[in-house]
Amino acid sequence: MSGTHTDVPSMVATPLVLPVVADEYEQCPVTDVLRRVGDKWTVLVVVVLGQRPYRFNELHRGIPGISQRMLTRTLRGLEEDGLASRAVFPTVPPSVEYALTDLGRSLLGPLSAVADWAVEHQEQIARSRARVGQERFTAGGVQEPSRIAAPGQ
Amino acid sequence: MSGTHTDVPSMVATPLVLPVVADEYEQCPVTDVLRRVGDKWTVLVVVVLGQRPYRFNELHRGIPGISQRMLTRTLRGLEEDGLASRAVFPTVPPSVEYALTDLGRSLLGPLSAVADWAVEHQEQIARSRARVGQERFTAGGVQEPSRIAAPGQ
DNA sequence: CAGTATCCTATTTGATACTG
């Protein structure tokens, strides 16, 4: 990470002294977006809207499995953050068009960095999960009786 | 996003036909990592471990606000995915050292892309939230009576 | 069409106490 947001100590010795109060993390912009982006549907909606503007039910059909309620909530969230726009056309029946804003489109790049990483390493991760699952079933021993003799305090 | 994982239609016309079953998204590697990374503590722990290895209570002190339970769970998750390693030294009292693996370190880059985006746009997002909050209080009208007359069904 | 309202379940997180 860049280090601009929540300054983790540059390289201080134990004990580490973070310049933060107990819950400053709650307001950390990085934690903030990652939690939004980490919810169940946001990324998917952003990616789909990244293709072109969509109307509500069109999105609903386009993202199988999402409930009307969650689609609404997700879109409201994106709108609130200025990532998507909502344009209402007073026709009958009404038509509402959602589209990414410039800000929303600017997120597509960074997002794909993580996405690419995920795709690239998915097998390795899957293998790790399987292996750790096995180890839980078998072993009970200590891995490395080496290196450190006694911990500092 | 790269398009390798969940192929969103390249640019097909309405109605869009996603080549996915209802809940294939649940197993999408991208959704998968983003949900892990979107939890409350994982990114923070990864970033701190990105500095150097830490022992358990050292991490606990280094991340104010995290409970012992969540620190354990977060670390177990990272370990399971192969992002962090856990080395037990059979001293008395016991000493356990956590560190990022190569895989874990390889995530730092992609993560910082999103992190930098968040830092860069945090004010714009904050302003948007404030503005939308205001609009909820005031307006009730339609924004754009323009462009479309009647929606296609 | 594009939602809202309500109810309910599941998952996440936190607080507290105890242990090898």
Add this chain to the structure above:
DNA sequence: CAGTATCAAATAGGATACTG
């Protein structure tokens, strides 16, 4: 020191029904 166990609270998510 490095956890585990248990319980409670908060939040996310889903199903269903109704509406301008």
